[in-house]
Amino acid sequence: MSFLEPDIPGRPGSAPGSIDYRFARRQTLHRFRAGEIGADEVCDAQSELMRVALNCSQRSTAKCPVCAERNIRIVRYVFGPRLPPGGRPVASRREVSMMAGRPGDFRCYTIEVCAGCRWNHLLQIEPIGSEKTVSDSK
Numbered sequence: 174m175s176f177l178e179p180d181i182p183g184r185p186g187s188a189p190g191s192i193d194y195r196f197a198r199r200q201t202l203h204r205f206r207a208g209e210i211g212a213d214e215v216c217d218a219q220s221e222l223m224r225v226a227l228n229c230s231q232r233s234t235a236k237c238p239v240c241a242e243r244n245i246r247i248v249r250y251v252f253g254p255r256l257p258p259g260g261r262p263v264a265s266r267r268e269v270s271m272m273a274g275r276p277g278d279f280r281c282y283t284i285e286v287c288a289g290c291r292w293n294h295l296l297q298i299e300p301i302g303s304e305k306t307v308s309d310s311k
C-alpha cells in the first residue's frame with residue numbers, strides 16, 4: 174500500500190537489518206515548524222491508517238508533535254508470507270514478538286499516527302522473521 178512506502182531515506186537501526194526513520198521524522202517536523210511544508214503535507218493519514226490507529230494500535234504517552242492535543246498512537250503492520258498484501262495490523266509489541274517465531278521473511282512497519290490532526294510518520298522498519306539470522310550470516 175502506498176502509504177507505507179517510505180519516500181524518505183532511513184538510517185540503519187539498532188537491530189540488524191532494521192531501518193530507522195526517526196532522523197527523517199525530526200527533519201520533517203523541523204521543516205514543518207519552519208513553514209517550509211504545510212500541515213496538509215504532514216497530516217495526511219489515509220482513512221485506513223486512521224481506522225487502524227483508532228482500533229488496533231498502542232497509545233503512546235507522548236503528545237502529537239504537530240497539534241500537541243492528543244497522544245500519539247503507535248500503529249504496527251506486519252508484512253510477510255501468507256499475510257494480506259497490505260500487511261496485517263498488530264496492536265502491540267507482544268503480538269509482534271509472537272509472530273517473530275514464524276519461519277519466513279517478516280517485516281514490521283512502525284508508524285506513529287495522531288487521531289486528531291492525522292499527523293503520521295514512519296518510525297522504523299524491522300525484520301522480525303526467524304530467517305533474519307540466516308540471511309544475516311551469509
Ligand SMILES: [Zn+2]
Pocket residue numbers: 237238239240241242243287288289290291292
Ligand atoms: Zn495531532
